[in-house]
Amino acid sequence: MKFLKIPSATITRLSLYSRALEELVQEQVPVVSSKRLAELCGVNPAQIRKDLAYFGQFGVRGVGYYVKELLFDIKKILGLNKEWNLAIVGMGNLGCALVAHENFPKQGYKFVCAFDNDPMKIGHRLATGLEIHPVDRLEEVCRQTGAEIGVICTPADAAQEVANRMLAVPLKGILNFAPVQLQCPEGVGCKVENVDFTVKLDNLAYHLTAG
Amino acid sequence: MKFLKIPSATITRLSLYSRALEELVQEQVPVVSSKRLAELCGVNPAQIRKDLAYFGQFGVRGVGYYVKELLFDIKKILGLNKEWNLAIVGMGNLGCALVAHENFPKQGYKFVCAFDNDPMKIGHRLATGLEIHPVDRLEEVCRQTGAEIGVICTPADAAQEVANRMLAVPLKGILNFAPVQLQCPEGVGCKVENVDFTVKLDNLAYHLTAG
Numbered sequence: 001m002k003f004l005k006i007p008s009a010t011i012t013r014l015s016l017y018s019r020a021l022e023e024l025v026q027e028q029v030p031v032v033s034s035k036r037l038a039e040l041c042g043v044n045p046a047q048i049r050k051d052l053a054y055f056g057q058f059g060v061r062g063v064g065y066y067v068k069e070l071l072f073d074i075k076k077i078l079g080l081n082k083e084w085n086l087a088i089v090g091m092g093n094l095g096c097a098l099v100a101h102e103n104f105p106k107q108g109y110k111f112v113c114a115f116d117n118d119p120m121k122i123g124h125r126l127a128t129g130l131e132i133h134p135v136d137r138l139e140e141v142c143r144q145t146g147a148e149i150g151v152i153c154t155p156a157d158a159a160q161e162v163a164n165r166m167l168a169v170p171l172k173g174i175l176n177f178a179p180v181q182l183q184c185p186e187g188v189g190c191k192v193e194n195v196d197f198t199v200k201l202d203n204l205a206y207h208l209t210a211g
Numbered sequence: 212m213k214f215l216k217i218p219s220a221t222i223t224r225l226s227l228y229s230r231a232l233e234e235l236v237q238e239q240v241p242v243v244s245s246k247r248l249a250e251l252c253g254v255n256p257a258q259i260r261k262d263l264a265y266f267g268q269f270g271v272r273g274v275g276y277y278v279k280e281l282l283f284d285i286k287k288i289l290g291l292n293k294e295w296n297l298a299i300v301g302m303g304n305l306g307c308a309l310v311a312h313e314n315f316p317k318q319g320y321k322f323v324c325a326f327d328n329d330p331m332k333i334g335h336r337l338a339t340g341l342e343i344h345p346v347d348r349l350e351e352v353c354r355q356t357g358a359e360i361g362v363i364c365t366p367a368d369a370a371q372e373v374a375n376r377m378l379a380v381p382l383k384g385i386l387n388f389a390p391v392q393l394q395c396p397e398g399v400g401c402k403v404e405n406v407d408f409t410v411k412l413d414n415l416a417y418h419l420t421a422g
Contacts, residue, residue, distance in 0.1 A: 006421075008253075008414060009220060015413035023392070042219075078413050079420025086412075094312075097305035098408065102367070103390045107409040149415055156313070173415035175408070179314045181234070191418045193411040197309065197386070198318040200404040201297075202226035202289050203219060204360055204384035207402045209290025210217075 010051045014074050016041050017048065021071040033064040083108050087142050087171065089162045090153035091116040091132050094177055098151065099126055112145040117158075135162065142169045149173040156180040163192075221262045225285050227252050228259065232282040244275040294319050298353045298382065300373045301364035302327040302343050305388055309362065310337055323356040328369075346373065353380045360384040367391040374403075 020040040024032055034045040041048070052058045055077050059065040075081050086109055088095055098104070099111050114130045116122060121132045133141050142150075150166035152159050152174060159178035166174055167190055174192045176182055184190050231251040235243055245256040252259070263269045266288050270276040286292050297320055299306055309315070310322050325341045327333060332343045344352050353361075361377035363370050363385060370389035377385055378401055385403045387393055395401050 011414050011417050012410060014417075015410045018413075019407070019410075077417070079416040080413065084412070084416055084419075092308065093304040094308035097303065097308055100304070101390070101408070103407060103409045104412075106390075107412070109409060109412055148419065149412065172419050175411055175415060179312070179317075191415055193414055195408060195411055196230070196314060197312070197406060198314045198320060199223060199226045199230075200386055200406055201295070201315075201318070201320055201360065202229075202291065203222050203404055204386060204402055205290040205295055206222045206225075206288070208295075208359065208383050 006054050010054060011078070013041070013043060013047070013051050014078055016043075017051075018071060018074045018078065018080070021067055021074065024067045025071060029067055031064050032067055032070075034059065037065065080108050083110050085110055085112040085146050085148045086151050087111075087113045087115070087138070087145070087147035087149070087166070088151040088153060089115040089135060089138065089166075090155075090158070090178075091118075091121055091126070092153065095151075095153035096126070098153065098177075099128055099130065109149075111151075112147050113141045115141070135165070138162075138165045139169050142166075142171065147171060149175065152176045152178050152182075154178055166190075217265050221265060222289070224252070224254060224258070224262050225289055227254075228262075229282060229285045229289065229291070232278055232285070235278045236282060240278055242275050243278055243281075245270065248276065291319050294321050296321055296323040296357050296359045297362050298322075298324045298326070298349070298356070298358035298360070298377070299362040299364065300326040300346060300349065300377075301366075301369070301389075302329075302332055302337075303364065306362075306364040307337070309364065309388075310339055310341065320360075322362075323358055324352045326352070346376070349373070349376045350380050353377075353382065358382060360386065362386045362388070363393075364388045377401075 020037060034048050038045040038048050058070060088099060088111055091114055111130060114132050115135045115138055116132050117135050122134050124132050148171060150171045152162050154162055156179050159180050160182060163174055163182045167188055172190055174190060176192055176194045182192050184192060231248060245259050249256040249259055269281060299310060299322055302325055322341060325343050326346045326349055327343050328346050333345050335343050361382045363373050365373055367389050370391050371393060374385055374393045378399055383401055385401060387403055387405045393403050395403060
């Protein structure tokens with residue numbers, strides 16, 4: 001499994017399937033057809049079968065998928081059968097919003113350390129109990145707290161320097177909210193995902209125009 | 212063009228192509244090959260050709276794409292050859308971060324009105340000059356300001372009521388940051404896009420696990 005090249009769109013869809021399956025677990029639904037799961041996720045049933053086929057045999061013909069079992073398997077595929085430790089840099093409005101957002105702990109992501117360069121913020125404790133550390137202690141504190149993934153919420157002009165520090169820890173993944181393309185040296189083995197809210201807005205704009 | 216069913220993944224990729232083309236315009240690159248554009252966007256060249264083929268004939272064989280021309284055409288396809296007016300509800304950390312984020316105006320999205328229910332916030336002006344209005348004036352203020360798309364940044368338990376008010380305006384698109392699935396009555400013709408930051412983290416978790 002480790003050596004197959006899986007399309008990143010498949011991984012993103014697995015993530016959406018797991019969200020839908022979680023809702024079904026909460027509603028105590030034991031079994032779901034690929035048709036119904038597809039409806040819940042806004043994809044077609046063949047897509048679900050194709051995505052899952054990368055990873056083995058799931059579901060029972062004529063029955064569907066056992067909800068809890070499939071959720072467990074997808075979480076295992078995604079590496080979500082463990083908790084992931086996050087380091088966040090840039091405790092402005094966005095950083096504070098993320099640390100307080102209920103989706104992160106719900107999905108198994110835990111903020112274990114927070115950083116900012118503002119002397120007014122350093123030493124301050126967030127509502128979650130996290131202390132804000134100066135950015136120049138990033139390597140040291142990330143190692144102490146076992147951070148695995150970095151989250152960048154700084155202004156655009158500070159993001160690359162922060163990314164460089166994260167690479168030095170080394171953190172292996174970066175979620176970047178700063179409006180800038182980060183450069184990672186070839187072969188460093190760090191994966192960067194950029195979050196750009198306006199891409200979702202483009203989808204809406206297209207539908208409002210074409211609809 | 213209006214009657215073709217275009218995959219939403221294609222629309223999302225068009226949006227990513229436009230971001231890469233904008234960078235090329237800034238770097239004053241006149242022409243780009245589909246190979247180079249594909250590299251910049253992290254897709255394969257055949258995908259770009261397939262996505263664009265839904266909308267007509269683009270690029271010149273043996274030359275590539277004229278950067279400015281393709282950017283113009285993609286923006287037109289996405290409906291981004293106009294500015295879109297946004298109404299935002301919930302001026303907590305996340306709402307304030309979004310209103311101040313440079314990506315929105317850069318991509319042609321303008322916040323024209325803001326709402327909250329907190330008496331301490333109502334009447335207050337944001338740094339951008341926007342006044343915060345009470346949520347029960349949403350319909351009236353949205354109509355006055357020509358809002359077209361709603362952005363929901365409220366806690367989960369307030370989001371559906373806000374969405375209902377947005378449908379009543381009527382707004383035709385909603386970008387939902389609240390951690391809840393919004394229900395829209397069938398046939399209302401309102402498109403909802405949910406933003407879940409943790410989906411991107413799942414991608415990172417997968418790569419850290421499988422890599």
